Amino acid sequence: MEQEAVKKVIEENYPIRVIEVVKLKNIYKVICPNEQYCLKTIKYNFGHFFFIISAMKHLYENNFEGSIPIIKTIANKDYIEIKSCFAYLIPWKEARIGNYDNILDIISAAEVLAKLHIKSRGFKVTENMNPRIGWFKWIETFRTRKDEILDFKKRILDKDIKSEFDYMYLVEIEQEVLRAERAISNLLSSEYVQIMEKHIKTNGFCHHDFAHHNLLFADKKIYVIDFDYCILDTHLHDLASLILRSLKNGRWNIKGAEMILNKYSSINEVEEEEIPVIAAFMEFPQDFWQVGIQYYWEKHPWGEEFFINKLSKILDDREDKQEFVGELRKYKMGG
Template sequence: MYIFMGTPELKLVEENYYIKIDEIKQIKSNAYFVKTKDGKEFFLKVSRVDKEHVDFIIKIFSHLKNTSFKSHLIDFQKTIDGGFYFLDNHKKVYLLCKWIDGRSADFRNVYDLRRVVSILHHLHLASLSFAEEIKDSFYPSYQEVFCRKYSQVIQMKNIIHQKDNLSYFDEIFLNVLSRFEDRFVESMHMMKKVEDYFKEENQKVLIHHDPAHHNFIFSEKGVYLIDFDYAMVDYSVHDFVNLGVRVLKTNDWDRNMFRIYLKLLQDKNILNKFWLQTFWILMYFPQEIWQVGFQYYFEKQPWAEEYFLKRLKGSERIQAGKEMIIKEFAGGIFKWC
């Protein structure tokens, strides 16, 4: 028996799901393969997502299970009290579902990429009524999101300038901002020009918000979409920008593969004028640079400085790569704004 959780936690899982664990293996920091004594196999996820968001995820599943998208979902196992999860004394959330033998999507493979685009598009269409139900909930505009993140970047600079002694990361981060800070301002300016027109042409949907290759499981029975931890109501363009950047990174910024990706979106009739303009602006925004700074200065993640430096260097490469693609495919970021 390979145990990567403490005995008390294992006992809680057994008690809440009325199972006897024979084997448990950690496959990610918060995910486990579980095999029971009667030979059943499960996927166990343990996270610190707040209860309110877990309830939102369950609400998503309840809606999607009544649509044609249900074939892409893996059912949650019910606890002994009929719920879909339980909380321990530390407010960690435990979710259990059937184990699916399969492989992750390969973004270098056109067949896989076509299926992934189709599944995301299917999710968006299947969730239109769900998004409509919660349309009164407050979701900031892209302009507001850009403005908030840029304000945080300014705060990061102030934090650095208030220090008596700068770390090496502080110095490198300031250097990166000196070269890319204008992109934050330009993104806000361009989004202000197109967002109202974009909203007139597009409806909000449920987006997955983390279309990583490992969240698409290809099995003999079909393709499953997993891990809705970051799901939210937004516009489809947000999911497809995130997917597009992942495709580019996986394929070492190969232009031909990205051209294929855009053609797949076109084949699904996803593209329209202001959708595509918004797509390029979202891609242009230095999201990755902001994220590294946010994790270092605001979240204060307990990672080694070498790791932060590596991620910061990677964020620079990503921003340069995105701008190269935008220049080639959109004719330059200011051509149409």
């Protein structure tokens, strides 16, 4: 049994007695006589995995209050190998997850994110790390993704029998490619490169998946978990994503963005010239591209109805989002 094998590996590597192991997605809840732990597995190459746990340790050692300490093995290591994966053990937190439908949670998230970015500064990349790197790459990444949307079009046209999703997606491609080109143009006309030259000197990193379910409210703190997508990049990447996650699905309004920006900026200052960069990042049709990747390249078996519903939500939201992005681009910090 899988759980028994995991239990055995844990007891061989940590000075704990395990009563039960419960698998929950890509983690294991480890139940012991007097405490509980979380064993997090990651199926990356060692260099990438080592970068992730090194970033987590950097935050903890820098006294980031949202950190959960990694528990050392009997051999004084930060990780173990298990089932062709690497894994680390942390204390289990009985908590509620964040809720981006709740304005108080959103403001708290902005505060924690700003503190995370400040505490990430001074991170040293070593030779045995293989990190994701986003510095200076947004323009090229957006161009590549625009070309991938055009590849989805070719795949649709090459089909003898087209699905309902194919027809829905195909009819929107031209408009979304124009939106992508507009985002690229706006990024090029911003001070993106100059800002990256300034930000890269801080040697910081981004969480890169600051979703509500990666925030644990417990012990009168907010713990940040799941650094699997951690990336070396400007903090504006995470900040733009938080605004996007908080306001999508019909909640686009400049007042909501203002609250997030003001809270974040009260801890980690947002400069005037950075606003157009955030706006351009949000303008790119990332969700339209992503559902195409999932359907045409990754071929996830989620069913036609799932993809149709997902695409419908994206299309219903896009005009309000575009109007919001136009407003945000002209927004003046403190104005």
